[in-house]
Amino acid sequence: xxxxxxxxxxxxxxxxxxxxxxxxxxxxxxxxxxxxxxxxxxxxxxxxxxxxxxxxxxxxxxxxxxxxxxxxxxxxxxxxxxxxxxxxxxxxxxxxxxxxxxxxxxxxxxxxxxxxxxxxxxxxxxxxxxxxxxxxxxxxxxxxxxxxxxxxxxxxxxxxxxxxxxxxxxxxxxxxxxxxxxxxxxxxxxxxxxxxxxx
Numbered sequence: 001x002x003x004x005x006x007x008x009x010x011x012x013x014x015x016x017x018x019x020x021x022x023x024x025x026x027x028x029x030x031x032x033x034x035x036x037x038x039x040x041x042x043x044x045x046x047x048x049x050x051x052x053x054x055x056x057x058x059x060x061x062x063x064x065x066x067x068x069x070x071x072x073x074x075x076x077x078x079x080x081x082x083x084x085x086x087x088x089x090x091x092x093x094x095x096x097x098x099x100x101x102x103x104x105x106x107x108x109x110x111x112x113x114x115x116x117x118x119x120x121x122x123x124x125x126x127x128x129x130x131x132x133x134x135x136x137x138x139x140x141x142x143x144x145x146x147x148x149x150x151x152x153x154x155x156x157x158x159x160x161x162x163x164x165x166x167x168x169x170x171x172x173x174x175x176x177x178x179x180x181x182x183x184x185x186x187x188x189x190x191x192x193x194x195x196x197x198x199x
Contacts, residue, residue: 001119002026004045006036006063007081008054012104016049016081019108025115033066040074046119050098052082052089064089068096077118079125081111088194090126100125134177141195143170148187148196 003025007013010031017027028043030036033054039045048070052063063080070076079100080093090101099118102111102125117123136144139160146156157167175181178189190196 001046001115002044003028003115004036004039004048005029006033006048006054006066007051009051020112023108023112025112036066036070040070040076046077047099047115048076048078049081049115050078052080064092064096067093067098071097079115079118090194094124094126099123101127136174136177136195140170140174140177143167144174144186144190144195147183148190 001024003020005013005016005027007016007029008031013029013031017029020027028039028045030039036048048067050063050067054063054066063082067076067078067080071078078098079102080089080098081102081104082089083104093101100114102114106114114125118125143156143160146159151159153164153167157164160167162170171183175186178186178193180186180189187196
C-alpha cells in the first residue's frame with residue numbers, strides 16, 4: 001500500500017512511518033497541507049492518513065476541512081487517525097466521505113487490518129462509544145459557542161434575539177442535556193464532546 005501521512009507532529013509521524021514500513025507499506029509524510037496537495041497532484045496514493053489537529057502547520061488548519069477538500073478534488077480515500085475520540089468529529093468525518101475515524105492508540109496490527117480492508121474491500125470504520133449526553137439543537141449550539149468565546153449573558157441574548165430570561169431557560173436545558181451544573185462545566189464538556197474545537 002502506498003500511503004500519504006498528514007500529521008504535524010514530526011516525531012509521531014516518523015514513528016508511524018517506521019511502524020507501517022515494517023509491515024510492507026510505502027509511506028510519504030507531508031509536512032504541510034500545500035505539500036500534501038502537490039503529492040496528490042503528482043502521485044497516486046491508495047490511502048491518506050489524516051490527523052484532525054494540524055495546528056503545527058499554522059493558519060488554523062483543520063484535518064476535517066482539509067479532508068473534505070481532498071475528497072472533493074482528488075476523490076481521495078481518507079482515514080482520520082486521531083487522538084480526539086469525539087462524536088462530533090466522527091460524525092463530520094463520516095458525513096464528508098472519509099472511510100474511517102480511528103484512534104492513534106490502536107495497535108499497528110489493527111491499523112494495518114483496517115487500512116487493508118479500506119483499500120482492498122472499500123470498507124468503512126466508524127466505531128462509536130456510548131453517549132452520556134443528549135444532542136443539542138442548532139440554537140442551543142449557537143448559545144454554547146457564544147459563551148465559549150467569552151460573550152456575556154446580555155451579549156448572547158442580543159445575538160440570539162431572545163430575552164435574558166429565555167436565555168436562562170435554554171441554558172438550564174443545555175446543562176441538563178450535557179449533564180453539567182454550571183457554565184465552566186458546560187464549556188469543558190462541550191470541548192470534550194467536540195462541540196467546540198480545542199485547537
